Amino acid sequence: MTAIELLAVSARTVTFAVFSGENKYFLKAPVSWRLATESTDETVAEGVSERTVFSINGLEPHTAYRLAIGGEVFDFVTRTESAFADVSAHGASLQSENNAAAIQKTIDDLPEGATLYFGPGVWKSGPLFLKSGLTLMLDPEAVLYGIADRDQYPILAARDEKGRVLGTWEGVAEACYASLLTAINASNIAIVGGGVIDAGGDRGDWWSWHKETRNGARRPRSLFFNRCENVTVTGVTVRNSPAWMVHPVFTRDMLVADVKIESDPESPNTDGFDPECCENVRMRGIHFSVGDDCIAIKAGKRDPKGGLDGPTRNIRIENCFMERGHGGVVIGSEMSGTVSGVTVARCEMRDTDRGLRVKTRRGRGGFVSRILVEDCDMDNVVSPFVMNAFYFCDADGKSDYVQSRDPHPVSEVTPRMSDITFRRIVARNVHTAAAAFYGLPEMPIENVTIEDYTVSYAPDAEAQPPVMACNIDPVRHGGIIAENAAVTASNVVFVREGAEEPWYRQALLRYCDEYAADYRAYKGGALCYEDGCLYRGLIALYEATGEARWFDHLVRHVNAQVNEDGVMNGYVAEDFNIDNILSGRALVWLARHSNDPRYRKAADQLVAQLADHPRVKEGPHWHKHRYPEQVWLDGLYMGLPFKAEYGLAFDRPDLVSEAADELLAGLELTYDADSRLYRHAYDSAKAQPWADKDTGQSPAHWSRAIGWAAMAMVDLIEYLPEGDARDAIIARWAALAERLSALRTADGRWLQVPDRPDLGGNYAESSATAMFAYAYLKASRLDVSDSAAIGRTAFEALYRHAFEVDAEGRRVLGTIVCVAGLGGFNGQYRDGTPGYYLTETINPDDIKGVGPFMMGFAELLARQ
Incomplete structure (x- = not known):
């Protein structure tokens, strides 16, 4: 997308x-x-x-x-325009009590491709009939205002001269009053602008006879489209309808976006949007606040009068906000023509009685299938998901035929429901049950899947039936109810009795556990910093949860690299590779948490390496022997927290203070005052082609390099005693945290090249985002900055948007850059320019991203 x-x-x-x-x-x-x-x-x-x-x-x-x-x-x-007509220049007046005749004549006279414009003010009118190729535009200060006099509303017959359904009421062909805006057999219609369409439901007597007729006709809607194609409604507010607000029937290719649909909460049957027997309908960014269902998807019903006869297919509902309605998204009860291919994504529902509701009954027939609800949040929704085959609608709704739990013969009037998926859903303050599925004994609901669903409950909830059917027991704080329904659920988390935990906790604990179980040493078992990333993640998870599985994973992996004599696989001290030091933090930790002497023996060798490790004249260690006179941000994290941790564990306070001084020196050498960020590396000799001849710094900022430095800062803050060095590092972190907060993407992540959003191909990179999330969260836990919200947002953005499914169907953390460096490597010269960082390979589930992700996750768990 x-x-x-x-x-x-x-x-x-x-x-x-x-x-x-x-x-x-x-x-x-x-x-x-x-x-x-x-x-x-x-x-x-x-x-x-x-x-x-x-x-x-x-x-x-x-x-x-x-x-x-x-x-x-x-x-x-923008599109071309054949004509522009301001209604005020064509006989309409703000003083007129009914402008319908003047406006309708203007519409009829306009050529195809014209715009009909309503300027500021309240334009009173009876029903208007739109035609093909017309754009109706309302100024942001304009109100199209439906009059109260019912006698000035034409009545649409139940069927036209060809016998096709014209007027409708609840899925049946019935005469109805024309809506304030009506289009019949029209195409390429647009209703745009920022104004209001007020259909006048609170004027006259519309709401006093909501289930009856007057002059043999049913109440009108606000917008009614019958057999139309290519309809667009954007920007406007539709409010105060006599009945359903927006009602397309037999309509194809319709978009409604950036629209408010609102009505009095006590107004009867004022559904927000009811596509019926329609195809290819998109709803984007709609705000609903109505007196009935926000969205009710229908497909006619079997009735002696003759119902609408056609399917409803391909409905997409995205980025919408639904509040106060009886249901958020409802399918049925009129569904005899079948409803299929409905997607509800990234929507919010608040204070609605139901979230997604499918309702039908014996006698309806029809098929509801291929329904997907994903990435949605619900709050104070009484029953988030319900599917009910015993809905007690119509005069016989409570009869034995409809309500009997005994099997009936299967026929064309038996409704069917299958292939329903709910995933990545959070429902807070639920009253009844997390989900309730009541299928017919003769036709059970098939193939319902629930994945990654977190439910918390309203403390003041009272028991009530979760669906509208007879013989249903009241429920309070229930789980998943399934009667005559095949439901598969995974990672469903119930938060009860005030317990608090991240809604993604169970899914990610399983992911981390499976990752650690399947992990293979990064470089064939030789000591390396990549494995050290895993060790840091496992230690953090153990300390946050106390669960033995993380300790067991750690010991198994470390012992495969370090033998009983403390010899580390593939380790050569004379390489003076600062990267190799990172795994030493696990050695120190295990030496403190076990009686196995191998860990202290191995850690001592790494301390000995650092004692002889070459340094630049400014103080910090070289990055590697093969990168002489160079300080890389990566190395600050690889070596310095280990040095401090070893010093604290084994009474070497000199190493603790040395680590602090070296970190501050390395940060100063790589700091770029203009960007207020840190360059990837510094060449003390100023001899490398990538190094600036004046500053010695590399050309660009790489997010993961800054991430290593950020983690080094917060880790040393934890280890250092009160004093000037600690205060100086805190000040460095505070300045970096402030700068990084301004560089986030819209969803709270960071780009591969963080300060270049204009750089073609730049992307939100997962390892750096995980590192920054960890740093923000840990700094908050250490009480050195109020930054938890930024860290949590970044972490949740990774969970929502960076995870992928691999060819084997497993969850993997995606968009992790494999490596980036400077100078010659594998026949390539890495020049350190911004564009270079976008050329490196991206590896899903690379440990350099997963390890910090585990660390950030542990910080969140530690806060619970």
């Missing part, structure tokens, strides 16, 4: 979705945007968006523009 999606463009408006794959309805942080003409780069409009989906008005037809937002740019061209 691209960072900027062009959802819709008219001659004078445009609607975008930005960073929608990492956000829900609201962006995690507001993002500034700027719109300019492409040819002159002259600013046309600018602002700040708090929402994932937003619109821009006031554009010129057939003009090239460029949107810049969050370091991304997008070019587009």
Whole structure:
């Protein structure tokens, strides 16, 4: 999914979705945007968006523009316009009590491709009938205001002259009053702008006869589309409907985006959006607050009067916010024509009675299949997921035929439900059950899958039936109820009695455990820093949880590298490779937590190496013997926390203070005051081709290198006593933390080259993000900065967006750069320029990302 999606463009408006794959309805942080003409780069409009989906008005037809937002740019061209008609210039008046005749004549006279414009003010009108090729645009200060006089509303017959369904009511062909905006057999219609369509439900008597008829007709909707194609509704607010708010039937290729749909919470049957017998309908960034279901997907029903006869297929609901409704997304009860291919992704539901509800009953027939709900949050939703084959609708709804739990013969009127998936869902303050599935004994619900679902409960909840059916026991704080339903659930976490834990805890504990169980030594068993990353992660998880499995994994892996005499596989002290020191931290830790002497023997050899390890004249160690006179940020983490940890464990205070001094010296040598970041490396001799001849620094910033330095800072802060050195490192961390917070992506991660969002091909890199998350979280735990929120956001962004599924179906942490360095390596010269860092291989599940990820996860667990 691209960072900027062009959802819709008219001659004078445009609607975008930005960073929608990492956000829900609201962006995690507001993002500034700027719109300019492409040819002159002259600013046309600018602002700040708090929402994932937003619109821009006031554009010129057939003009090239460029949107810049969050370091991304997008070019587009507005549509041409055959005519522009301001209703005020065509007989409509703000003083008129009913402008319908003047507006309708203007619509009828306009050519295809024209724009009908409503300027600021309240435009009172009876029903209007739209035609093909029309764009209706409402100024942000305009209100199209439905009049109260029912006698001025035309009535749509149940069927047209060809016998096709025209008027409808709850899935049946019935006469109904025309809606404020009605389109029949039309195509290429757009309703745009920032104004309000107020259909007048609170005026007149509409809400007083909600299940009845007047003059033989049912109540109108706000927007009604019958047999239309290519319909777009963007930017407007639809409110105060006499009945359902937006109701397309037999309509194809419809987009509704950046729209508010709202009605009085006590208003009867004011569903928000009811696609019925429709195909290819997209809902993006809609805010619902209504008196009934927010979204009700329907497909007609079997009825003696004759129901709508057609399927509903391919419905996508993304980045929407649903509140106060009876249901968030509801399928049925009118579903006789079948409903299939519904996706609900990255949505938020708050204070709705149900989250996703599928409701049907014997006599309906039809098939509900291929429903996916993923990456959604729910709060104070009474029952998050319910599927009910005993819904007691219609006059016979509570009859034995509908409610009997005895099997009935299977026929064309037997409803079917199958292939429903819920994954990566968080539901807080649940009242009844986490999920409830009630299938027919003669036709059980098939193939329901629930994955990565975390549920917490409302403390003041009262027991009530989770579905609307007879003979259902009241439930409070229940789990997954399945009667005549095949449900497979994995990683479902129930948080009870005030317990707190990350919603992803169980999934990630399993991932870390499987990773450690399957891990193979990075360099064939030779001592190396890569294995040291795993050791750090296992130690952190053990200290956070106390679970023996992490200790057992650690001992098994370390003992495969260090024999009983303390000899380390492949270790050559004379290589003076600072990378090899990192694994020594596990040796020190195990020496303190076991009686096995091998660990102290091996650790002593590493201390001896550091005593002889060459240094640059400014103090820090060379990175490696084959990288003379060079200090790399990586090396600060590889060697210095070990030095301090060894010093504390074995009464060598000189090593502790030496580590602090060397870290501060290394940070000073690599610090770039202009960017307020640290360069990857420093050449004391200023002899390397990549080194600046004045500063000795490498050309660019690499996020993982800075990540190593950040982890070195917080680890030494933990080990150092109060004093000037510790204070100086805290000050360094605080400055870096502030700078890094400004460089995050929209979802809270960091780029491979952190200060170059404009660099083509730059990407959110997982190992650096994990390192920074760890540093922020640990600094907060050490009480040296209030930074936990940044760390948690980064960590959760990794869980949500960086994990992939490999060819074997296993979860893997993706987008980890394998390695990056400076100078010659494997026949390649690494020049350290920003572009170079984008050429290195990306390896999923590389330990240099997984180890820090484990460490960050442990910090979160330690906070519980």
